[in-house]
Amino acid sequence: MRIAEVHVYRVDLPLNGTIYRMSEGSYTAFDSTVVRIVSDTGVSGWGETCPVGPTYQPEHALGARAALQHMAPGLVGRPAAGPRQVRRLLDAQRNGHNSAKAAVDIALHDLIGKAHGLPVCDLLGGAVTDRVPSYCALSPGDPDDVARLAAEKLAEGYPRLQLKAGGRPADLDIETIHKVWEATGCTRLAVDANRALTTRDVLRIDRDCADIPFVLEQPCNTMEEVASLRGRVTHPIYLDENTEDLNDVLRAISLGICDGFGLKVTRLGGVGPLATARDVCEARSLPQHLRRHLGRRHHRGRGRARRRHGAAAPARGRVVGGAVHGPPLRPAEPGARRRRARARAGRPRARRGARRRRSRRSGRLLRVTDTRRVRSS
Numbered sequence: 001m002r003i004a005e006v007h008v009y010r011v012d013l014p015l016n017g018t019i020y021r022m023s024e025g026s027y028t029a030f031d032s033t034v035v036r037i038v039s040d041t042g043v044s045g046w047g048e049t050c051p052v053g054p055t056y057q058p059e060h061a062l063g064a065r066a067a068l069q070h071m072a073p074g075l076v077g078r079p080a081a082g083p084r085q086v087r088r089l090l091d092a093q094r095n096g097h098n099s100a101k102a103a104v105d106i107a108l109h110d111l112i113g114k115a116h117g118l119p120v121c122d123l124l125g126g127a128v129t130d131r132v133p134s135y136c137a138l139s140p141g142d143p144d145d146v147a148r149l150a151a152e153k154l155a156e157g158y159p160r161l162q163l164k165a166g167g168r169p170a171d172l173d174i175e176t177i178h179k180v181w182e183a184t185g186c187t188r189l190a191v192d193a194n195r196a197l198t199t200r201d202v203l204r205i206d207r208d209c210a211d212i213p214f215v216l217e218q219p220c221n222t223m224e225e226v227a228s229l230r231g232r233v234t235h236p237i238y239l240d241e242n243t244e245d246l247n248d249v250l251r252a253i254s255l256g257i258c259d260g261f262g263l264k265v266t267r268l269g270g271v272g273p274l275a276t277a278r279d280v281c282e283a284r285s286l287p288q289h290l291r292r293h294l295g296r297r298h299h300r301g302r303g304r305a306r307r308r309h310g311a312a313a314p315a316r317g318r319v320v321g322g323a324v325h326g327p328p329l330r331p332a333e334p335g336a337r338r339r340r341a342r343a344r345a346g347r348p349r350a351r352r353g354a355r356r357r358r359s360r361r362s363g364r365l366l367r368v369t370d371t372r373r374v375r376s377s
């Protein structure tokens with residue numbers, strides 16, 4: 001089985017009617033990239049990479065698509081049997097660009113799983129549970145409002161909460177943590193500053209919230225700043241943004257500067273590298289939250305998956321055998337979301353799960369899978 005085609009799509013990923021705020025920015029939609037790989041036997045696999053806006057990651061969406069357009073022609077004709085082989089091939093073409101390589105890695109795992117009739121979890125060693133707890137990320141806001149929303153989300157069924165912090169006076173973050181704790185008593189709580197706190201403010205938050213159990217997630221910008229907190233704070237520290245590749249995970253573990261990780265599949269380069277990081281963490285008894293960078297992920301409430309069609313009809317570029325066929329990659333047309341909403345109003349509600357859509361421009365059948373709107377990273 002060999003790779004016959006590589007397709008790259010730009011996908012507009014709107015949030016579910018809200019603004020997603022982190023310390024470094026506010027967003028109502030994200031620019032995501034979907035990759036489809038088709039084998040010479042007709043089996044196809046899908047992958048996706050989404051950098052969560054221009055300031056969350058060093059990578060950005062246009063860069064991922066540019067890298068894919070350069071790398072994809074070299075994949076055509078290569079065996080589709082081993083993602084690791086393909087990863088070496090991609091590394092030989094481009095240094096870095098983990099987010100772009102992740103989309104290929106994910107698509108290949110999907111393709112190989114389908115070809116062999118196996119779920120991807122079996123390719124990665126097998127599932128150890130049939131339930132995966134999700135969490136709800138709460139943007140910074142008025143402390144009373146955040147506390148009320150936190151109670152609502154717990155009542156909806158979320159077992160975990162993540163409070164975004166940083167980018168504002170530390171007093172507000174401290175007040176928010178106290179009010180959420182008083183309103184919910186949630187013991188599975190993370191305070192995620194997305195790199196934005198100074199060590200001084202981390203020490204204040206740690207001291208002023210000493211009796212409240214939570215994890216401090218990526219409190220400061222650099223691994224060195226986080227390392228300087230070791231032994232000075234009482235709350236456990238997880239690294240997130242500082243783990244840009246496997247070497248960063250190994251460095252943090254060897255230096256002993258954190259108590260766990262929030263690992264992103266696209267930041268590390270795909271499910272293959274993520275599984276390696278998972279195994280290394282397991283060997284050192286370090287917990288990891290394995291997360292996608294938005295894209296289509298579960299958003300559970302009241303015990304049932306809420307699936308919504310959050311992706312726009314993708315503008316398409318098709319890379320086959322070194323040539324680009326079809327229209328170039330471009331953003332969705334102005335007003336496209338409104339037209340789609342009107343069209344949806346006249347159609348029956350989409351069934352849960354995979355959904356097939358026919359491209360209005362080309363008439364070619366596109367499959368847009370599992371398109372739920374999301375609001376956390």
Ligand SMILES: [Mg+2]
Nearest residue numbers: 192217240262
């Ligand atoms: Mg985080």
